[in-house]
Amino acid sequence: MGRRRRRGRRRRGPGLLGTTMLVGGAYAMGSSSGRKNSQQAQYATEQDQRLNDIETQQAVEAALADKEAAEEAAALQAAQQAALMQQMQQMQTQQNQAVAPQAAAPALSSDDKIAKLKELGSLRDAGILTDAEFESEKQKILAL
Numbered sequence: 001m002g003r004r005r006r007r008g009r010r011r012r013g014p015g016l017l018g019t020t021m022l023v024g025g026a027y028a029m030g031s032s033s034g035r036k037n038s039q040q041a042q043y044a045t046e047q048d049q050r051l052n053d054i055e056t057q058q059a060v061e062a063a064l065a066d067k068e069a070a071e072e073a074a075a076l077q078a079a080q081q082a083a084l085m086q087q088m089q090q091m092q093t094q095q096n097q098a099v100a101p102q103a104a105a106p107a108l109s110s111d112d113k114i115a116k117l118k119e120l121g122s123l124r125d126a127g128i129l130t131d132a133e134f135e136s137e138k139q140k141i142l143a144l
Contacts, residue, residue: 113141113142117138
């Protein structure tokens with residue numbers, strides 16, 4: 001009878017040693033999976049930090065480029081303004097020089113005016129002066 005009992009009781013499942021191995025394997029897999037997840041999270045964080053650093057650097061470089069472009073534009077504008085001022089001064093000097101000889105010309109007497117007009121008339125008759133040139137010079141002489 002004792003034998004039957006032993007035979008009747010059969011072991012079901014992996015047994016104590018098998019259970020320990022299953023639990024240990026599951027723990028090892030869970031531990032490995034946890035480490036892997038942790039490493040992936042750390043890698044993702046590092047990648048995000050690198051991207052942020054790159055974006056910050058690009059923003060700084062863009063700001064510097066904008067600043068340099070603005071400085072170049074201001075320098076160009078200042079140079080153009082200086083050139084315009086120089087041209088205006090040259091024109092003013094030329095105008096002053098053109099006005100000075102006219103003001104320095106002595107007033108002609110009536111006899112001198114008549115002589116000049118006769119001379120202009122003969123130049124016009126000879127075809128050297130056009131009628132428009134003659135009229136222009138005539139007005140200048142009469143204005144003196």
